[in-house]
Amino acid sequence: TNSVATTDYKPAKKDMIRIEEMSIRWELTPLENGSVKVGYYLKSNPGGNIPAWAINMALDRGPIQSINNLKKMIKQEKYQLAKLDFIDDFNTKRQ
DSSP: OEEEOOTTSSOOOTTOOOOOEEEEEEEEEEOTTSOEEEEEEEEEEOOTTOOHHHHHHHHHHHHHHHHHHHHHHHTSHHHHSOOOTTOOOHHHHHO
16 A cells, blocks of 8 residues: 655645655565564655654654554454455465
8 A cells, every 4th residue: 555645635734844745655465374464664754844853753653553553453343354356365365
């Protein structure tokens, strides 16, 4: 999955810094033991006068929080039973 910053989606606001450049890519790879390997790749240029320590803090915490929330979400029944035509289920192929 890829996400890219869209700078013209909403008008700029005074006293707020807009991230001009950002792209995020998630790679989820099913493993034979039933677990999933997660790759998270981020490129960002937040702009403004944001101190490096604040940027680095978000870089460390954001992906971890996202993965923890994803773990909780996929345990929900609606996701456990979901079948989508565009996703090849590794477990189905092995049977």
